[in-house]
Amino acid sequence: xxxxxxxxxxxxxxxxxxxxxxxxxxxxxxxxxxxxxxxxxxxxxxxxxxxxxxxxxxxxxxxxxxxxxxxxxxxxxxxxxxxxxxxxxxxxxxxxxxxxxxxxxxxxxxxxxxxxxxx
Numbered sequence: 001x002x003x004x005x006x007x008x009x010x011x012x013x014x015x016x017x018x019x020x021x022x023x024x025x026x027x028x029x030x031x032x033x034x035x036x037x038x039x040x041x042x043x044x045x046x047x048x049x050x051x052x053x054x055x056x057x058x059x060x061x062x063x064x065x066x067x068x069x070x071x072x073x074x075x076x077x078x079x080x081x082x083x084x085x086x087x088x089x090x091x092x093x094x095x096x097x098x099x100x101x102x103x104x105x106x107x108x109x110x111x112x113x114x115x116x117x118x119x
Contacts, residue, residue, distance in 0.1 A: 026090045027087065027090050031087070032087065032088045032089075032090055033088070035084045035085075035087040035088040036084070036085070036088035038084045039081050039082075039084035039085040039087075039088055040081075042077050042078075042080045042081035042084055043077075043078070043081040045077045046074050046075075046077035046078040046080075046081055047074075049073045049074035049077055050071070050074035050078075054073045054074070056069055056073070056115060058070050060118055061114060061118035064114075065114040065117065065118045066114075066118075068110040068111050068113070068114035069111065069114045069115060069118065072107050072108065072110050072111025072114065073107075073108070073111050075104075075107040076104045076105075076107040076108035076111065077104075079100050079101070079103045079104030079107060080101070080104045082100050083097040083098075083100040083101040083104065084097075086100065
């Protein structure tokens with residue numbers, strides 16, 4: 001009788017480290033399609049806010065507050081578009097869309113703080 005080999009043919013109860021673990025299921029197709037469409041919409045909003053403006057008078061603010069008023073709103077929407085695109089592509093680690101979404105929240109928070117404190 002041969003000793004048991006430590007490969008895929010071994011029993012799962014033997015604790016073999018070479019038995020592949022089941023793959024993590026991807027996101028549902030409908031969610032990925034909806035996220036892709038929403039990413040395109042968010043990218044359009046980001047372009048409008050960056051190129052045309054968001055209607056906020058940023059001439060009174062200077063320094064970091066001026067930068068936040070000038071680019072904060074557009075940067076927040078660009079981050080939202082990137083987070084949604086990462087969900088739509090369903091590639092890479094799951095924490096990437098979450099981190100980019102939190103970055104969007106930080107951009108928008110900086111924009112709001114600058115908006116209500118300058119003036």
